[in-house]
Amino acid sequence: MAKSGVFEGDPTTVVKAVELKKELQKMVRAIVDEDDVNLEALDRAQQMLLALRELKLKKTASLKLHNHHYDHEMASGTVPEEFKCPLSKELMRDPVIIATGQTYDKPFIQKWLKAGNRTCPLTQQVLSHTILTPNHLIREMITQWCKNHGIKLPDSVSYINEEGLTGADRDHFLSLLGKMSLTLSEQKEAAKELRLLTKRMPSFRALFGESLDAIPQLLSPLSQSKCESEVHPDLQEDVITTLLNLSIHDNNKKLVAETPTVIPLLIDALKTGTIETRSNAAAALFTLSALDSNKALIGKSGVFKPLIDLLDEGHPLAMKDVASAIFNLCIIHENKVRAVRDGAVRVILKKIMNRLHVDELLSILAMLSTNQRAIEEMGELEAVPCLLSIIRETSCDRNKENCIAILYTICFSDRSKWKLMREEESTYRTISQLAQNGTSRAKRKASGILERLNRAVRDEDVDIFYQGVAQKCTGWLLLNLRNDKFVKVKNTVAVAYHSLKWSPVVFAPSTKVYCDTAILSPYATAAVSRTTTTTTTTLSSPSATAASHDPQSYLHQAVAMNKETHAFG
Incomplete structure (x- = not known):
């Protein structure tokens, strides 16, 4: 192990410092190597630096002497x-x-x-x-x-260490767990005390990890109830909150999540009980989902529907805990799919449109925007005007960045939203201003949208030009197909119709010119047999493979031919 330097003095602090440094090293490497780093990554790195600073400032002496x-x-x-x-x-x-x-x-x-x-x-x-x-x-x-030296040295059992536990404390802990299988009044009394002890003393949280039976004993009043109505709401609240407290202890996270009864009981608590019970159940899921292995385990348990329902209810006490749990869980791809399937996009957008917890919910929406179904739903639910208005209104760089990142994905997935973006840009210059003044990631996304919109305008101008030419060309062809003088033109157009089955004929991108198939059809059969003997044609004969044809090349040849014969009528 590397030297801990200023972190010497407390083995737990040393271990935490080493782990933080490793994680920070990975995060910094990702930030340096990745072109498209978002603010969440930078914030996470900042949090790790602050945690290291706290460890450095922490007193190395965990023993509190009384002399x-x-x-x-x-x-x-x-x-x-x-x-x-x-x-x-x-x-x-x-x-x-x-x-x-x-x-x-x-x-x-x-x-x-x-x-x-x-x-x-x-x-x-x-x-x-x-x-x-x-x-x-x-x-x-x-x-x-x-x-x-006249110094009184306390006995080893009388001074206070960070663990703060004596043999009597352990015996009391075991007696409280034993009461969880007794009468309701004893269960309530024990659960309330365990809740307070695990809140105030981290050492009691660690005790739950020392025995495989401790967590099942804690949950036994809830898991043994035949139906939800049998569970006393105060007892449920105290047990779930105790579960939250002991989940905070890093060494407990895996054990807690993998205890078979834990996640089902947390899901039940999301649906029933006091609002504090439901909120603390969401907070426990958030805490447990810090481990990637737990994210997958929790996600496949059916947790998203009750989380999203609780978010939809919008109780102020629960909103942040629920949003945090959904965000953490959706870091892995399979959970994004589950969240979208269970209606997360609709509920989140509704809250954002009402300007409720915009910061947290925009982060989730940006994360879900990598899912194609989520993008489709955002388009259907009129997300574009909402996101553009937030960019105009907010002073928060993170919110602007999340909005423009979502709009970027929509822009490249749904061309039907280009008009809205163009109108916004024409009226407020919202996107171009962000391209000039946003974060580095926001600038890249905004510039990408502007480039795509400008390219679309150029393409539409070309389409309009070719549409006019194509209409004139088609009119000329249909007029002269009735004239035997242009039999070779008829042959070529008929072969094109027969081999490509042009009905309609596509002359230019996004432009469909509908030909009169009643006129072309009579020539098709005869033209096929004559194509091999035709030595000179006004238009080039199509190749044998339909996939190799470029309809636009026929148009250019027709335009060139027209200059030598007639003007378009």
Whole structure:
């Protein structure tokens, strides 16, 4: 493990710092390598930097001593180095020896090992075992030194460490779990206390991860009820909130999500109970979905319909938790498909149009816009005017960026929306202003839309020109097909009709010129037999394969031929 530097002192802090650095390294590499980085990635990197800063500023001493003189001695740095724990940099109270022969303070090396480390923090040697042997000699020397300096050293069980748990605490925890299978009043009392303990003391959250039976015991009053009406609403609220609290602990996330009864009970809680129960169930799903493996597990459980229904209800207490859960889950592709299928686009757009929780919901909509069905629904639900108006109204760069990213996808997927975008640009210059003043990603998306719209205008101008020429050319051909003087022209047009089955004939992009098939048809059969003997034709004979024909080339030849014969009538 790399040196932790300023993060030395608390093994849990060391592990968190290393993990944060690894994640930050990946994020920075992605930001540097990716051309189309969105603001969420930058915000995530910023959050990781802030978390590292918090760890750096955190006091390395997790042990709170109750003696002022001892604090003074520690601050002055007079404690002999051999009496300090290599992890905490504090005077050891319960020195123990590990397999490599190094001495550490017991609670700190226990936390190091509990975090999954199987090496010596100082030497990085792999430990042959994790047995901790008391170092009585160092303990006696520390005690004597404290006496000589007038410092009172608390017993190892009386000082407060970050875990904050004693044997009595563990016994109380087990007794509370035992009450979850007793009478309703005892269940309610135990659930309420577990809720408070897991809220105030992170160490109690960790206890749930030490036993495979703890979570099923907690949930037993809910899972054993035959129907939802049998569950007392207060009991349900306390149990679900306790589940949320213990899910916050990183080491619990996988265990909680993979406990068979958890996700079904969270889905039930989304549908029933108090609004706080429903909101906390959504928050628990959000917390659990931090792990990618949990995202897939939760997504395929049928969670999106109740989440979207709760979002549709629009209760202020639940909106942010529900939106956060949907956003986290939709990071993986298969969950986007599920969310769109269960009606997320309609509900989210309705809320955005009413200007409710626009920030969170726009982020979800932008994420869903990579799904083709979602884009089709946005077009049907008049998303374009709404998104353009938000760009005009908002001062939030992230919202502008999300809006223009969605519009970019719509622009390249649904040409029927070009007119709306052109009208907006003509009236307000909304897109061009964002192309000049937006974030780097917003500028790219806005410029891409403008380029596509301008190219479409040029194509339409060409289409209009060819449509006029084609109409004149078709009129001339139909007029002269009745004249035997132009039999060879008839042959060629008839062969074209026969081989390409032009009905209608396509002369130019987006322009369909309908020919009188009643006039062309009589010539088709005869023309096929004569084509092989025709040595000179006014128009080039079509090739044998219909797929190789370019209808526009016939038009150009007809125009050239006309210059030598007649003017278009």
